[in-house]
Amino acid sequence: MAQAAAAQAGLEAAVVAASSKAGDTVADRTDNVISTRNLVRTYEVGEHLVKALRGVNLDVARGEFLSVTGPSGSGKSTFMHIVGCLAKPTSGQYFLDGEDVSQMSKNELAAVRNTKIGFVFQGFNLLSRTSALDNVELPLLYGGSTLKTADRHRRAKDMLAAVGLADRASHHPNQLSGGQQQRVAIARALVNEPSIILADEPTGNLDTRTSIEVMGLFQRLNMERGITVVLITHEHDIAEYGTRIVAFRDGLVVTDRPVTRRRAAADELAALPVEAEAV
Amino acid sequence: MGVLMVLRVALKALARNKMRTALTMLGMIIGVAAVITMVALGTGAQSSIETQIQAAGTNMIMVSAGNFMSGGVRSGQGNASTLTPEDAMAIQEVQGVQYLAPGVSTRGQVVAGNLNWGTQIQGTDVDLPLIRSWPATAGAFFGPADVASAAKVAVLGSVVHEQLFGADVDPVGQIIRINNQPFTVTGVMSSKGQSGMGQDQDDVVYVPYTTVMKKLRGITYVQNITVSAASAGDTAATADRIATLLRTRHQILDASEDDFMVRTMEEMASVRVQATETMTALLASIAGVSLLVGGIGIMNIMLVSVTERTREIGLRLAIGARGRDVLLQFLVEAIVLSLVGGSIGIALGLGLSEGVTLWMSWPTKVSPQAVAVAFVFAAITGVFFGFYPARKAAALDPIDALRFE
Numbered sequence: 001m002a003q004a005a006a007a008q009a010g011l012e013a014a015v016v017a018a019s020s021k022a023g024d025t026v027a028d029r030t031d032n033v034i035s036t037r038n039l040v041r042t043y044e045v046g047e048h049l050v051k052a053l054r055g056v057n058l059d060v061a062r063g064e065f066l067s068v069t070g071p072s073g074s075g076k077s078t079f080m081h082i083v084g085c086l087a088k089p090t091s092g093q094y095f096l097d098g099e100d101v102s103q104m105s106k107n108e109l110a111a112v113r114n115t116k117i118g119f120v121f122q123g124f125n126l127l128s129r130t131s132a133l134d135n136v137e138l139p140l141l142y143g144g145s146t147l148k149t150a151d152r153h154r155r156a157k158d159m160l161a162a163v164g165l166a167d168r169a170s171h172h173p174n175q176l177s178g179g180q181q182q183r184v185a186i187a188r189a190l191v192n193e194p195s196i197i198l199a200d201e202p203t204g205n206l207d208t209r210t211s212i213e214v215m216g217l218f219q220r221l222n223m224e225r226g227i228t229v230v231l232i233t234h235e236h237d238i239a240e241y242g243t244r245i246v247a248f249r250d251g252l253v254v255t256d257r258p259v260t261r262r263r264a265a266a267d268e269l270a271a272l273p274v275e276a277e278a279v
Numbered sequence: 280m281g282v283l284m285v286l287r288v289a290l291k292a293l294a295r296n297k298m299r300t301a302l303t304m305l306g307m308i309i310g311v312a313a314v315i316t317m318v319a320l321g322t323g324a325q326s327s328i329e330t331q332i333q334a335a336g337t338n339m340i341m342v343s344a345g346n347f348m349s350g351g352v353r354s355g356q357g358n359a360s361t362l363t364p365e366d367a368m369a370i371q372e373v374q375g376v377q378y379l380a381p382g383v384s385t386r387g388q389v390v391a392g393n394l395n396w397g398t399q400i401q402g403t404d405v406d407l408p409l410i411r412s413w414p415a416t417a418g419a420f421f422g423p424a425d426v427a428s429a430a431k432v433a434v435l436g437s438v439v440h441e442q443l444f445g446a447d448v449d450p451v452g453q454i455i456r457i458n459n460q461p462f463t464v465t466g467v468m469s470s471k472g473q474s475g476m477g478q479d480q481d482d483v484v485y486v487p488y489t490t491v492m493k494k495l496r497g498i499t500y501v502q503n504i505t506v507s508a509a510s511a512g513d514t515a516a517t518a519d520r521i522a523t524l525l526r527t528r529h530q531i532l533d534a535s536e537d538d539f540m541v542r543t544m545e546e547m548a549s550v551r552v553q554a555t556e557t558m559t560a561l562l563a564s565i566a567g568v569s570l571l572v573g574g575i576g577i578m579n580i581m582l583v584s585v586t587e588r589t590r591e592i593g594l595r596l597a598i599g600a601r602g603r604d605v606l607l608q609f610l611v612e613a614i615v616l617s618l619v620g621g622s623i624g625i626a627l628g629l630g631l632s633e634g635v636t637l638w639m640s641w642p643t644k645v646s647p648q649a650v651a652v653a654f655v656f657a658a659i660t661g662v663f664f665g666f667y668p669a670r671k672a673a674a675l676d677p678i679d680a681l682r683f684e
Contacts, residue, residue, distance in 0.1 A: 081678055084597070086597060086677050086678050087678060106601070106602065107601045107602075107603075110596070110599050110600065110601040110602075111599065111601075113597060113598065113599045114598060114599020114600075115599070119597050119598065121594075121681065123590075125590060125593075125594040125597075125681065127295070127591060127594070128295065129295040129296070130291070130295060134291070138594075138595070138598060139598040139599055141284055141287075141288060142595070142598065142599040142600045142601075142604060143599045188598070192599075
């Protein structure tokens with residue numbers, strides 16, 4: 001029964017989501033890292049019922065670099081919270097890695113967040129007075145991981161190396177630049193080898209050059225490691241670093257298009273004047 | 280998350296803000312140290328009283344006159360005129376009695392040359408030095424002949440000796456005047472210091488009890504009789520026999536009240552010990568309040584800490600911490616605070632107790648129970664006062680927590 005309903009919803013979604021393949025089967029959904037079916041989320045604000053999401057159908061394939069844009073109040077934040085398993089939809093279904101997570105309990109969601117989602121925030125959200133290494137290790141402490149201390153250190157070090165901060169492992173956040181802090185946060189997001197990286201306005205607190213660097217890192221991780229990236233941003237030029245742009249308005253997806261002239265951060269960085277290189 | 284991991288996370292969180300951690304612990308440290316020191320002081324006082332009483336002789340029995348009633352006015356203990364020298368002589372025959380000394384006292388002005396001193400004039404018998412194991416340093420205590428003849432002889436306490444003659448002058452053979460009557464000094468008592476009751480035992484002049492009765496007060500009764508039992512173990516039984524004898528002699532019917540009182544030193548001691556126990560309990564409860572305040576301090580800081588660290592909690596929840604993990608982290612933080620604080624407090628309390636004895640020469644005795652109770656209480660405080668903030672932290676919504684400014 002549920003499958004039939006999901007299939008029905010999937011058919012409708014296929015109409016909206018231009019990039020999703022024709023036909024909808026269970027096997028199809030498992031190919032997608034993210035697959036939402038008629039996602040609805042309402043809030044009660046006083047006596048009013050605010051509809052933040054009005055039935056969103058969206059499929060994100062593995063290895064995609066999706067940019068989600070939209071003005072404030074468009075529902076993109078709510079969408080991100082549900083995709084990030086921080087909130088549950090009022091109705092509809094959300095398949096993450098082929099698994100229906102829309103009806104999971106709080107603790108189950110915590111486990112999903114721990115293993116399948118890597119968060120990158122606008123404000124970095126690093127623990128103060130804590131070394132970069134310890135910050136990166138943090139997700140490994142939760143979710144019943146049985147790693148030994150030495151193994152945790154090694155994995156955290158590998159991730160710091162992957163974001164180019166191997167030599168800053170013992171630095172505290174206040175000893176790092178904004179760009180470096182965001183890279184530590186990205187290393188933290190990667191450490192549990194998640195299915196997706198969910199970046200919420202990751203360049204919002206950074207200057208142009210550092211923004212390009214961070215976007216370059218995302219592009220590199222996306223291309224070299226095949227990590228699925230979901231980028232939430234209200235800046236259109238930042239969105240152009242992705243492979244596909246989805247625009248929200250009034251709780252619905254209004255545009256869904258592939259990026260035709262994708263920006264390449266590495267090239268842009270090489271083109272920047274040399275004297276500005278000190279970060 | 281395993282227990283060890285929770286502990287590690289909590290310790291790291293505490294280490295991140297060392298100043299706050301130290302200040303929070305301070306409340307617990309002071310509380311625990313205060314409890315231990317106060318109880319040590321109380322217990323010390325108690326055991327020193329016990330030692331004093333042991334020294335005074337546990338085989339002492341005090342027989343004192345009861346109160347009398349005249350026109351509805353009751354005079355109070357020791358004022359009845361029912362206890363007589365004949366009673367004393369009869370008590371001498373009671374089985375188990377070794378020494379006894381009837382006592383009757385008055386206050387008087389003592390004059391020697393151009394110096395005078397107001398003091399206690401204590402009438403007693405020749406056996407007093409034996410009963411109290413209290414020898415004379417100069418001269419000798421008066422003898423049986425002096426008692427029999429109600430002679431005007433006096434033995435000075437060391438304080439009176441100093442006040443009237445100066446410590447270097449030998450007063451033996453000198454004449455002093457007590458209430459304008461001349462007395463010959465036969466000896467000086469060695470210094471004995473304060474009694475278990477806090478009186479200066481050296482500020483006294485001993486004269487034969489017969490002299491006080493006939494020459495100073497003009498009465499035919501005595502106020503008390505100090506008895507020593509032949510063996511300490513027999514004291515209570517001897518006291519009972521004395522009471523029975525006096526009831527017979529005073530013709531008191533079974534149903535009526537005694538006109539005298541027989542108390543053993545042990546009974547009096549237990550009253551004192553009880554008093555210090557009350558004192559100890561009082562001190563301990565005051566110290567307990569500071570322990571409680573320390574606990575509330577921990578709760579206070581933890582609550583502030585939860586607010587201050589809202590974003591941290593949000594982040595932890597976002598990267599996969601369950602509510603339970605956050606609850607445990609904060610709870611363990613509170614428990615670590617109170618236990619480490621408690622341990623330092625115990626060390627400080629032991630040091631303080633030692634210091635008080637060393638510098639103020641107050642007797643202290645650290646009781647293991649007080650240490651155990653303080654430690655357990657510190658742990659309970661941690662759990663109790665840590666739980667509310669921890670639950671508050673665990674109940675946070677990750678989205679709201681991450682947005683918190």
